[in-house]
Amino acid sequence: MRAQDVQYRQDVAVVLAARAGDRQASEQLVRDCLPLVYDIVGRALDGHSDVDDVVQETMMRVLEGLPGLERPDRFRSWLVAITMPQIRDRWRSGRTQAMAQPLEESANEADPQADFADLTILRLALSGQRREAVEATRWLESEEREMLALWWLEAAGDLTRAELATACDLTPQHAAVRVQRIKERLETARAVVRAVTASPRCTELASALTSWDGRPSALWRKWLTRHVRDCPKCLLSASDLVPAEGLLGGLALVPVPIGLAGLVLGKVLATGSAAGAASAGAHTAHGGWRDGSADWPPNRWRRRPRVP
Numbered sequence: 001m002r003a004q005d006v007q008y009r010q011d012v013a014v015v016l017a018a019r020a021g022d023r024q025a026s027e028q029l030v031r032d033c034l035p036l037v038y039d040i041v042g043r044a045l046d047g048h049s050d051v052d053d054v055v056q057e058t059m060m061r062v063l064e065g066l067p068g069l070e071r072p073d074r075f076r077s078w079l080v081a082i083t084m085p086q087i088r089d090r091w092r093s094g095r096t097q098a099m100a101q102p103l104e105e106s107a108n109e110a111d112p113q114a115d116f117a118d119l120t121i122l123r124l125a126l127s128g129q130r131r132e133a134v135e136a137t138r139w140l141e142s143e144e145r146e147m148l149a150l151w152w153l154e155a156a157g158d159l160t161r162a163e164l165a166t167a168c169d170l171t172p173q174h175a176a177v178r179v180q181r182i183k184e185r186l187e188t189a190r191a192v193v194r195a196v197t198a199s200p201r202c203t204e205l206a207s208a209l210t211s212w213d214g215r216p217s218a219l220w221r222k223w224l225t226r227h228v229r230d231c232p233k234c235l236l237s238a239s240d241l242v243p244a245e246g247l248l249g250g251l252a253l254v255p256v257p258i259g260l261a262g263l264v265l266g267k268v269l270a271t272g273s274a275a276g277a278a279s280a281g282a283h284t285a286h287g288g289w290r291d292g293s294a295d296w297p298p299n300r301w302r303r304r305p306r307v308p
Helices: 003-019 023-044 051-068 072-100 103-109 116-124 128-139 144-158 161-168 170-196 203-211 216-230 233-238 245-247 258-269 272-286
Strands: none
Touching: 003 023, 003 051, 003 072, 023 072, 023 116, 023 144, 023 258, 072 103, 072 144, 072 161, 103 258, 116 128, 128 170, 128 216, 128 245, 144 161, 144 170, 144 216, 144 245, 161 170, 170 203, 170 216, 170 233, 170 245, 203 216, 216 233
């Protein structure tokens, strides 16, 4: 039997044990799947300050619903399907709060440091076209980030297309259409990044950008895309862009900050009983799985072969 098949069976065994109430298996399950949830939520919410809360709530719902999971071999599809409604709930509540607040107050609450693109570039030490691809995500609509987060992980090898479709409650055909649309948006945004960061910029673009505040936005992307398509100089600057799939293949997940990892582990595993909470606290106090690094250990829940 191949090593990948053995690992896959071991992963399913962890899910089965956690579903049966094994506390150690539950802890292992949280450690293994948290990086995937963190990357989906972080990219979909663009690093918003609520990312930590959404991740914690998602993991709690996962463990609470685990006893009712009928197909442990489909755990990851189920995991992602739970994650997406949590993200949508956050977007809906965010819109409601924004409508209820004065414009000045909403602007003051924006966190300029809450940018998952910067976090991705820094934590994964990205450069060249991979860095440009991450920077291009800033030019997408907020509503597009949900599909972007899933397709990004599919391209990196962390999700399958079937898992993506299940998470979005879409047919494979509809999922393919949505994926193609987000790929096209990202590719045009990459061309925009090239044009804006060119030195020197083309004369017409430089003149038009005198009123730009320097913040990427979907509105500016639409205008700049029309310019790039009609400008020989801007087209030439983007002529060597590699398709995004080629850049994202095998790209690592963004490590989970160890502070969030410890908080999630403590909160999620404390839901069973007071004794369970004491056990989880003692494990954290003695170091447990922590190795003193700044981030969560590498994720094992990458794409697995499907074993009959």
